[in-house]
Amino acid sequence: MxxxxxxxxxxxxxxxxxxxxxxxxxxxxxxxxxxxxxxxxxxxxxxxxxxxxxxxxxxxxxxxxxxxxxxxxxxxxxxxxxxxxxxxxxxxxxxxxxxxxxxxxxxxxxxxxxxxxVLGADNYDREVAGEIAQFISRRTQTPEGMAEVGALYKSRSDVASVIYTRPHFLLGVSEELHRTMVATAVSKFAPEGSALLNEGRSLGExxxxxxxxxxxxxxxxxxxxxxxxxxxxxxxx
Known part of the structure; x- marks a missing residue:
């Protein structure tokens, strides 16, 4: 130079x-x-x-x-x-x-x-979904119960649907934890949709x-x- x-x-x-x-x-x-x-x-x-x-x-x-x-x-x-x-x-x-x-x-x-x-509320019985939501809100108050809920929503689409459609305060979990649970549920039961959401979010950012x-x-x-x-x-x- x-x-x-x-x-x-x-x-x-x-x-x-x-x-x-x-x-x-x-x-x-x-x-x-x-x-x-x-x-x-x-x-x-x-x-x-x-x-x-x-x-x-x-x-x-x-x-x-x-x-x-x-x-x-x-x-x-x-x-x-x-x-x-x-x-x-x-x-x-x-x-x-x-x-x-x-x-x-x-x-x-x-x-x-x-x-x-896949996980929308219209795909599942509303009365059963309400009972599942109450069950989750009770069980998430202890580490053992949280572990049980974790296993259930990763293996059952009806439980995953409740996680996906209900707000965090009705499920007894923090907003941050709820976001993680929703992402996991979506990835597990609707991987194609999850991939599109992730790409869209990243591309937009x-x-x-x-x-x-x-x-x-x-x-x-x-x-x-x-x-x-x-x-x-x-x-x-």
């Missing part, structure tokens, strides 16, 4: 925005993108699209770094070009974010429908991070002040 240029507002031969060079370098690594956006393999419903998007981000970040060394343009023009790169990439990231967010909702709805078809990628793109591809000054000095002819 040319240390004489380090810290200049218009960058140096390696980075247009030296202050945010680490962000640009991170955008070139799949490890960083996987941590932020999720691995394509973790979201099979959009695997190809996610892999292609991450390839596009890595390629664009590398191209932007090469742009910094272009000696055929003025430094100001390089930043304007960098802004154009960032704008184009950001639009692509946001377009995919909308697609993935909708897909996450679809997966959650599809997964819930499958689980409801990771998609929320896409704006962070957009922010890092604009922060590292150019310097906004340099672009603003260049635009202000433009002369219409």
């Amino acid at each position: 040319n240390m004489a240029n380090f810290g200049r507002k218009d960058g140096n031969a390696q980075f247009l925005n030296v202050a945010n060079s680490e962000k640009l370098q991170r955008l070139q690594t799949y490890t960083h993108l996987h941590a932020l956006m999720g691995k394509p393999d973790d979201h099979p419903s959009v695997k190809g699209q996610k892999a292609a998007l991450q390839d596009r981000i890595v390629e664009a970040a590398k191209k932007n770094q090469r742009l910094a060394g272009d000696q055929t343009q003025t430094r100001a023009m390089l930043h304007i070009i960098g802004q154009g790169q960032a704008t184009q990439l950001s639009a692509e990231i946001r377009r995919h974010a909308e697609i993935f967010a909708k897909k996450a909702d679809d997966l959650m709805n599809e997964g819930k429908a499958i689980v409801d078809s 990771k998609t929320k991070n896409f704006e962070k990628v957009v922010a890092d793109t604009h922060a590292s591809f150019y310097d906004a002040d340099v672009v603003a000054k260049a635009e202000a000095s433009r002369v219409e002819v």
Whole structure:
């Protein structure tokens, strides 16, 4: 690195925005993108699209770094070009974010429908379900009883249905424990629905991070002040 240029507002031969060079370098690594956006393999419903998007981000970040060394343009023009790169990439990231967010909702709805078809209250006798709920609320007050309930809801779908459909306070367990029990019951008796719910939940959470990628793109591809000054000095002819 040319240390004489380090810290200049218009960058140096390696980075247009030296202050945010680490962000640009991170955008070139799949490890960083996987941590932020999720691995394509973790979201099979959009695997190809996610892999292609991450390839596009890595390629664009590398191209932007090469742009910094272009000696055929003025430094100001390089930043304007960098802004154009960032704008184009950001639009692509946001377009995919909308697609993935909708897909996450679809997966959650599809997964819930499958689980409801197996463990929903309509599949079991309501009177019996009420008796099971009372039994659970009594037995969960002791370690021995809790162990008994644990064995039952993992082996009987009618007990699992009560766990799934009744709120935690009617079963005598904490909200956190109830979430764990529901997840176990769903995984045991409706594995296909469970897989869709898990993928949808994970995809939705990771998609929320896409704006962070957009922010890092604009922060590292150019310097906004340099672009603003260049635009202000433009002369219409």
